Amino acid sequence: MGVKCRVVHYVVTGSKGEVQEEAADFFAQDNQGNVWYFGKPPRVFKGHGEVSNEGSWEAGAKGQPGVMLPANPAPARPTARPTWQTWSKTWAK
Numbered sequence: 001m002g003v004k005c006r007v008v009h010y011v012v013t014g015s016k017g018e019v020q021e022e023a024a025d026f027f028a029q030d031n032q033g034n035v036w037y038f039g040k041p042p043r044v045f046k047g048h049g050e051v052s053n054e055g056s057w058e059a060g061a062k063g064q065p066g067v068m069l070p071a072n073p074a075p076a077r078p079t080a081r082p083t084w085q086t087w088s089k090t091w092a093k
Contacts, residue, residue: 001060003028005038019045026059033071039063 005026012021023042029035039058043051059065 001038001065003036003038003059003065021045027068028065034067035069036065037068038065 005028008025008027010023010025011019014020021042021044023040025040026038027035028038037059039056039062041056041058042053044054046052057063
């Protein structure tokens with residue numbers, strides 16, 4: 001797509017320190033300040049030497065970029081959380 005991206009490399013490890021996934025996410029920022037997500041080419045380690053690229057995608061090839069963080073985020077309106085009283089009334093019926 002011709003957009004210069006910042007690459008964020010990360011490694012996911014299991015409880016014993018074994019590498020489970022290694023990937024690089026691609027991000028870019030537009031002139032208004034929005035941060036866009038342009039894809040990732042992960043390597044998922046399945047064990048026994050098997051490596052997969054499941055979850056891999058690239059904007060323009062397998063989808064379109066999406067806004068990861070808007071330039072001027074606003075807090076979302078709070079939603080009502082169910083209480084134990086509403087749950088008990090539902091289950092008592």
